[in-house]
Amino acid sequence: MPIFDSHLHLARLPQPLKLAAELHRRGYRYTAVACEPWEWEALDRIWAEASGAGWLDGCGRAYGIHPMIASEFAEAANPNFEKKLAELRRLLESDPNAQVGEAGLDKRYAGYEPGGAQEDVFRRQAEMALELGRDLQIHCVGDYGRIIRVLREAGFGVKRPHPIFHRFGGDAGIVKAGLSLGALFSIHADTLRKKATREALALIPRANLLFETDADETFIETLVATRGPKDDVTPQEVAVMLEETLKEVSSRFSPARE
Numbered sequence: 001m002p003i004f005d006s007h008l009h010l011a012r013l014p015q016p017l018k019l020a021a022e023l024h025r026r027g028y029r030y031t032a033v034a035c036e037p038w039e040w041e042a043l044d045r046i047w048a049e050a051s052g053a054g055w056l057d058g059c060g061r062a063y064g065i066h067p068m069i070a071s072e073f074a075e076a077a078n079p080n081f082e083k084k085l086a087e088l089r090r091l092l093e094s095d096p097n098a099q100v101g102e103a104g105l106d107k108r109y110a111g112y113e114p115g116g117a118q119e120d121v122f123r124r125q126a127e128m129a130l131e132l133g134r135d136l137q138i139h140c141v142g143d144y145g146r147i148i149r150v151l152r153e154a155g156f157g158v159k160r161p162h163p164i165f166h167r168f169g170g171d172a173g174i175v176k177a178g179l180s181l182g183a184l185f186s187i188h189a190d191t192l193r194k195k196a197t198r199e200a201l202a203l204i205p206r207a208n209l210l211f212e213t214d215a216d217e218t219f220i221e222t223l224v225a226t227r228g229p230k231d232d233v234t235p236q237e238v239a240v241m242l243e244e245t246l247k248e249v250s251s252r253f254s255p256a257r258e
């Protein structure tokens with residue numbers, strides 16, 4: 001059975017409609033993630049066209065507010081925040097299978113401090129995920145402990161919906177805490193770079209594991225760097241690189257447990 005790519009930014013890749021058709025043809029299935037308003041709109045449009053043609057059968061989507069833009073939304077003085085949350089809710093309600101996210105914390109961006117804008121925006125999305133019964137795609141660069149605390153406070157438990165730790169980079173303590181909240185852990189090539197994370201993966205049952213490419217603009221830059229900028233990249237080239245990347249991640253990780 002082909003593996004599923006649990007996190008890919010379809011709207012950030014070139015010729016996304018043609019790419020969706022090509023991926024469908026190859027049996028490549030994925031969750032398309034949109035993490036800021038322009039990307040929500042783009043994905044919504046792509047979805048409407050591509051799903052009509054059947055190109056998204058077996059795929060899913062996610063809408064959320066990434067921590068990189070959280071602070072510009074959450075300023076108390078910004079009336080836009082509630083408007084954007086309402087828009088997010090409308091998109092989620094338009095697809096009962098859509099997930100929330102990616103949402104979370106990232107120490108490289110403004111509003112990261114405890115109790116800051118990022119935490120506020122993350123908490124609101126965690127609450128929305130619970131209320132609508134949707135899995136939550138979580139982005140974390142920095143404080144995994146704080147993510148766990150917010151999830152607990154919001155009411156996540158072992159039952160559905162699940163927190164999904166996208167591009168997981170935590171240690172054994174976070175795996176244990178996450179499992180107690182019913183979490184899934186999505187493995188990216190970067191996940192395997194850190195020793196503490198690699199070792200922690202042994203604690204995750206197969207049923208709680210996912211694999212991902214997190215493909216976006218930088219994925220295409222890498223593709224261009226490896227084959228040279230001779231022409232524009234084609235959907236076929238992107239599809240092949242996605243397949244190779246995902247296969248590489250899942251083959252380097254070979255769990256023997258159930």
Ligand SMILES: [Zn+2]
Nearest residue numbers: 007033102214
């Ligand atoms: Zn992402």
